[in-house]
Amino acid sequence: MNEQELRRLLTVSVEDVLPSQPATASWDRARRTRRTRRAVGAVALAVALVGGGTVAALRPPGDPPPDQSVAPTVEPTHAGPVARVPTDLPFPPDPLARLTNPATVRLSERPVQRALALFQPLDEEYHEDGPVRVLGNDGVVRSLDVVTLAPTRDVGGNQAPAVKPGVLSPDGRSAAFAQPNELIMVDLTTAAVRRVPLDGYLELVVWASDRVLVGGDRRTYAVDRDTGKANEIDVSPWDMIAPDPAAGREAALIEVIGEQGGLTLRSRTAREGTIRSEQRISGDALPVPYQVHEFYGRGWLHGERLARAAWITSSEMQGAEGVVVLDARTGAVAHVLDVGRDRWKGCCEVLGWDNKGAVLLRLQPNGVARWHPETGEVTGVLRDLPGVVALAG
Structure with a gap:
């Protein structure tokens, strides 16, 4: 050839x-x-x-060969946008579990570089049961000894602990506490205390970049973090969503308002609080019979996602407890965590997001859980810790 x-x-x-x-x-x-x-x-x-x-x-392909890949894969634990808290909740090791330990040093003696969390122990009648604990990023639990906090009060005389979700700054360096007629700001890295006199019954705080928004039923103040200068702003501390710390000082302020049939996502300008837009919150992506009735507690932004506790209709009952993740651009409900039956009313307030995109939530009577919305995985963080937990962003 x-x-x-x-x-x-x-x-x-x-x-x-x-x-x-x-x-x-x-x-x-x-x-x-x-x-x-x-x-x-x-x-x-x-x-x-x-x-x-x-x-x-040229031969027509036959059956593909079996996949011999050994690369790890993420297996969703739920089929769709709804996840449930497992009956047997696992508790892997977690740095926040140190909050269960008593304080071993006072903050005035050994300030933190950065705090991971604050905890106010409470007794069975919801009264303070010991000093506020400060968990530092070094793993040491300190007592907040530089200030004595009074319960917050409303015009009707109802009281609540001064420590609430949201009082710890996202960077873990400061804490801000609403008090009757004043805002108390504590620099946790130096143990220095600043008092800002303000009129009214003040109950809630929200960290918004370089300002602290503090208010109650009748008015809200925006207080400069560095100077303490305050001015009134037209937002509600009850409906206000804690901004994403990465969004910057000019990021819009977001509110979630209304009840079933009229749930609304409202955007306001960062400085003046002027309304920019409103859109209805839609649960069209949820399977029947799931619906969102009303939100409660502090809501938290993480990028373009918003997490907040809510009362829902679940597969078992109306008025069930749940946690909802929304698309903060469109108002569409993306994920729901069904926490199940036999929970306290208002059991499951959201405490924030972690740095891996998981939602941390209170799981009453006295626990804390971590929920990954994309996979549906739910794990325990704290088993039994009677009191109020506030986390850094």
Whole structure:
């Protein structure tokens, strides 16, 4: 077989095969073989391989080979946007579990570099049961000894602990406490205390970049974190969503308002609080019979996602407890955590997001849980800790 006959045979063999297919690669190999002046028998073997490769390329594909990949995969624990708290909740090790330990040092003696959490122990009647604990990023639990906090009060005389979700700054360096007629700000890195006199019954605080928003039923103040200068702003501390710390000082202020049939996502300008837009909150993506009736507690932004506790209709009952994740751009409900039956009313306030995109929530009577909305995985953080927990952002 001479070279011209070989070329003709190869041309016939690959004339219906695209240039990117194996036949072309085999032709190149054959040319390299000829350059090495191998025997004619070796060339003939190459031709046979080309023919076999062409037939294989043109044959209709059969069943694909089994996937032998050993790469890890994330297996959702729920089929769709609804997840449930497992009956047997696992409790892997977690740094926040140190909050169960008593304080071993006073903050005035050993300030923190950054606090991970605050905890106010409470007794069965919901009264303070010991000093506020400060968990530092060094794992040491300190007592907040530089200030004595009074319960917050409303115009009706109802009282609540001064420590609430949201009082700890996102960077863990400061804490702000609403008090009757004043805001108390504590620098946890120096143990310094600043008091800002303000009129009214103040109950809630929200950290918003370089300001602290503090207010109650009748008015809200925006207090500069560095100077203490305050001015009134037209937002509700009850409906206000804690901004994402990464969003910057000019990020819009978001409120979630209304009840079932009229739940609304409202956007306001960062500085003046002027309304920019309103859109209805939609649960169209939820399976029947799930619905969201009303939100409660502090809500938290993480990028374009918003997490807040709510009363829902579940597969078992109306008025069930749940946690909802919304798309903060459109108001669409993306995920719901059904916490199940036999929970306290208002059991499951959201405490914030962790740095891996999981929602941390109170799981009453006295626990804390972590929920990954994308996978539906729910794990325990704290088993039994009677009191109020506030986390850094």
